[in-house]
Amino acid sequence: MSHAVFPGSFDPIHNGHVDIIRRASKLFDQLTVAVLNNPYKQNKWFDSDERLELIETVIQGLPNVKAEVFEGLLVNYVRDKGAEIILKSLRNVSDFEYEVSMAHMNQHMYERAETTFLLTRPEWSYLSSTRVKEIVSYGVDVSDLVPAVSLQALKKKFS
Ligand code: PNS
Numbered sequence: 523m524s525h526a527v528f529p530g531s532f533d534p535i536h537n538g539h540v541d542i543i544r545r546a547s548k549l550f551d552q553l554t555v556a557v558l559n560n561p562y563k564q565n566k567w568f569d570s571d572e573r574l575e576l577i578e579t580v581i582q583g584l585p586n587v588k589a590e591v592f593e594g595l596l597v598n599y600v601r602d603k604g605a606e607i608i609l610k611s612l613r614n615v616s617d618f619e620y621e622v623s624m625a626h627m628n629q630h631m632y633e634r635a636e637t638t639f640l641l642t643r644p645e646w647s648y649l650s651s652t653r654v655k656e657i658v659s660y661g662v663d664v665s666d667l668v669p670a671v672s673l674q675a676l677k678k679k680f681s
Pocket of ligand 1: 597
C-alpha cells in the first residue's frame with residue numbers, strides 16, 4: 523500500500539495546496555498532510571492546531587486523506603508512520619533547487635525516504651501562504667486564492 527506524506531507549514535492552506543492534495547489522493551492509497559509545528563518559528567498567523575483544523579475541513583470527502591501535526595525532523599515522522607514517500611509540490615525552478623537539497627538530506631537521514639514531486643498547476647504557480655497573508659494585510663480580497671475556511675480564518679485574524 524502506498525502511503526505518502528505531504529508536509530508543510532500550511533499557514534494557511536491555499537488553493538495550490540488543495541489542488542495537490544486532491545490530485546495526490548488519486549495517486550496514493552493513503553495521504554497524510556503533515557503540518558509542521560515549529561516552536562522556534564514565531565511568525566505564523568495561525569498556530570498548528572488552527573492550521574490543522576482548516577485542513578481537516580478541506581479534506582472532508584477525501585476518505586484516504588488525513589491530516590496531523592508533527593514536530594521535529596520530517597524523516598522521523600515519516601519513519602514512525604511506516605511511510606517512505608515524501609510528497610512535495612514544485613512551482614518553479616527556485617522551488618526545485620531548494621527541494622532537491624532537502625530531498626537529498628532527507629534521504630541521507632532515512633535511506634528509504636523517496637521524495638516525489640507534483641507540479642503545481644500553472645494557475646497557482648505564483649501562490650504562497652506568505653503572499654496571501656501579505657496582500658490580505660493590505661485589504662486585498664483573496665477569495666479566489668484560498669478555500670472558504672481559510673478566507674474566513676484570515677478575515678477573522680486580520681480584523
Ligand atoms: O511549507 P513549508 O514551510 O515550505 O514546509 C517546509 C517543511 C515543513 C516541509 C520543512 O521545513 C521540514 O520538513 N521541516 C521539518 C524539519 C526537518 O526535517 N528539517 C530537515 C530538512 S532537510
